[in-house]
Amino acid sequence: MIQLENVTKIYNPRRPDRVEALRGLSLRIPAEGVSVLRGPSGSGKSSLLSLIGCMARPTSGRVLVEGREVSRLPERFLTEVRRETFGFIFQQFNLVRALSVRENVLLPLYPLAEGFSAMRRRADRLLEQFGLADKARRRVATLSGGEQQRVAIARALINNPRIIIADEPTAHLDSRLSGELLTALQQLAAEGRTVIIATHDRLAAEHPMVDRRFELRDGLLVEAA
Numbered sequence: 001m002i003q004l005e006n007v008t009k010i011y012n013p014r015r016p017d018r019v020e021a022l023r024g025l026s027l028r029i030p031a032e033g034v035s036v037l038r039g040p041s042g043s044g045k046s047s048l049l050s051l052i053g054c055m056a057r058p059t060s061g062r063v064l065v066e067g068r069e070v071s072r073l074p075e076r077f078l079t080e081v082r083r084e085t086f087g088f089i090f091q092q093f094n095l096v097r098a099l100s101v102r103e104n105v106l107l108p109l110y111p112l113a114e115g116f117s118a119m120r121r122r123a124d125r126l127l128e129q130f131g132l133a134d135k136a137r138r139r140v141a142t143l144s145g146g147e148q149q150r151v152a153i154a155r156a157l158i159n160n161p162r163i164i165i166a167d168e169p170t171a172h173l174d175s176r177l178s179g180e181l182l183t184a185l186q187q188l189a190a191e192g193r194t195v196i197i198a199t200h201d202r203l204a205a206e207h208p209m210v211d212r213r214f215e216l217r218d219g220l221l222v223e224a225a
């Protein structure tokens with residue numbers, strides 16, 4: 001369960017380009033199923049995801065992840081919570097094109113948390129699971145869109161996260177790949193992981209595999225269903 005209580009996020013608070021991205025938002029995201037945050041560009045979806053994913057702290061208000069208040073944690077603890085708890089899938093997947101498939105999957109674990117050979121075995125198990133075992137040494141730049149998508153999912157799972165955060169994961173994908181990605185995310189939710197997707201892609205937001213939708217507008221929650 002993720003709870004946000006009266007959360008604000010203000011960028012550049014003392015400058016003329018001050019932006020109030022979240023304006024006192026409260027929200028509860030249950031641990032089960034697939035939740036979608038939707039809303040127009042600039043409504044605050046990415047800001048909200050970065051608070052939930054412990055990549056940033058709110059200006060005011062509280063963020064609780066699995067009952068633990070993360071909004072006040074010092075940076076080094078925040079990094080630890082982030083690594084232990086979350087897997088991230090970004091728009092266009094943020095894969096490093098010049099690195100190999102295996103190196104990309106291992107990236108979230110750097111700096112090395114454990115022995116390299118144990119990590120590599122973990123990466124190879126995931127590559128096997130996603131049908132990429134024979135491509136482990138290929139550079140990502142040489143893969144098809146669908147293969148890159150599977151590398152991105154494998155990378156998000158390398159630390160066995162309880163919560164998957166996906167920011168516009170279907171942007172730049174055709175409808176077949178979008179459907180495959182959503183099905184894969186649903187599968188992760190069925191395994192007991194929390195899946196949170198931010199999107200303004202209507203097809204993704206209204207896909208039948210989505211369990212609940214939160215609508216943002218101008219930094220506020222306008223609807224939850």
Ligand SMILES: Nc1ncnc2c1ncn2[C@@H]1O[C@H](COP(=O)(O)OP(=O)(O)OP(=O)(O)O)[C@@H](O)[C@H]1O
Binds near residue numbers: 019042044045
């Ligand atoms: N690092 C930043 N510095 C200054 N302003 C920012 C920063 N990040 C976001 N903003 C501003 O905060 C507001 C909310 O942005 P955010 O990215 O959270 O919205 P979004 O709903 O995810 O938009 P999109 O769908 O276009 O990604 C916007 O006005 C944006 O310009």
